[in-house]
Amino acid sequence: MSNSPSLPPLREVIKRHGLTANRALGQNFLFDTQLLDRIAAIPGPLEGEQVFEVGPGPGGLTRALLQAGAEVTAVERDERCLPALDELDACFPNQLKVINADALQIDLKARFSRPFHIISNLPYNVGSALLVKWLSQPTWPPLWKSLTLMFQREVADRIVAAPGSSAYGRLSILAQWRCDAKLAMPVHRSAFTPPPKVMSAVVYLTPREQPPGVNPATLERLTQAAFSQRRKMLRQSLKGLPGALEALDIAAIDPTRRPETVSVEEFVALARQLDEVN
Incomplete structure (x- = not known):
């Protein structure tokens, strides 16, 4: 754990910058620092590890990752959130790089020169598309070491579902043919601001050897x-x-x-x- 600076409460940061969650961008903010620390801990110790985060918003999970010692590259499409992330950058020199872009357009190979983790409270509207992109790359094993991703509970259930269940489908197969996938923790809707209409869950995926001869x-x-x-x-x-x-x-x-x-x-x-x- 790195020596963490004293940070103002996230609610205060959001109020000061006049931020509200944008439903069109699939945003829901998390304020519970204990919950955020638990999510950041799922892939194991992060001291000196590189992490890619999608949709950090005002930086709740980003804080937890930085405090755990990670070097974070965060892609945020919403320009309103950039000043709050800039404040984090000032508190954690040389640990945070923020890219104002669409995550679906990011070339991870161009951004990372060594293995890294992907840890994110994914925007609901692009979560599945990003997962399919990361799982369907031609070369395997990937440069990422693990995926720790927050989804709507329904989507999380589909990712880890076994054959014969009603949740089993395309996402289950695309996730499980190359990865070990497990449900890491459920997250109640009341943990978010504003509370979404559905429950959520964090899924943890680690790459394994790809079956040979399959495109x-x-x-x-x-x-x-x-x-x-x-x-x-x-x-x-x-x-x-x-x-x-x-x-x-x-x-x-x-x-x-x-x-x-x-x-x-x-x-x-x-x-x-x-x-x-x-």
């Missing part, structure tokens, strides 16, 4: 097609995907099954066969 773009297309009609049999939902029915036959997967019954390993095998037949 992430193929797996993404396959799961997109399969779960676009999740109540239908695979032979129906996949008939529009060239080579998919032949791949089902080669992979010995019953075409009358519904997609939520097909395991991650079976989808990976199916994607491998799909590339071969095409």
Whole structure:
């Protein structure tokens, strides 16, 4: 733990800068310092570690990361929040770099030269898109060492869901074929300002070895097609995907099954066969 400067309460900072959460940007602010410290601690000790944070807002989680000794690169689209983040930068010299940009446009390879963690209370409106982007990169293992991400509880449940459950789907497969994914902690809606209508949860993902011979773009297309009609049999939902029915036959997967019954390993095998037949 680095020697932390004395910081004013976050509520005071927000009031002084006239900040309110912008629902159009998917913002919900967290003020509970103990909760923020617990989130920052999920990936383990951060002293000297590099961290990428998306949507820091006024800097609640950013404070916890900096106080834990992390070197933080934060991307914030909302220009209203930049003065509050500048104050943090002044309190933690050489520990914080703020980028005013859209996180979906950030090239992480260009920003980081050594392995880093991604830790973020993700804006609700871009959380899933960012996760898919980070999970679908062509090269594996990635430069990031772990993902500690806050989602709506419904999305978090989908990421960690097992086959056969109603939450199991495309996100489950894209997360679990390359990563170990677990629900790290639930977060009650009352912890946020303003309180969202739904509960939230933090998901923790760590990369593992990728199954050989699978193109992430193929797996993404396959799961997109399969779960676009999740109540239908695979032979129906996949008939529009060239080579998919032949791949089902080669992979010995019953075409009358519904997609939520097909395991991650079976989808990976199916994607491998799909590339071969095409």
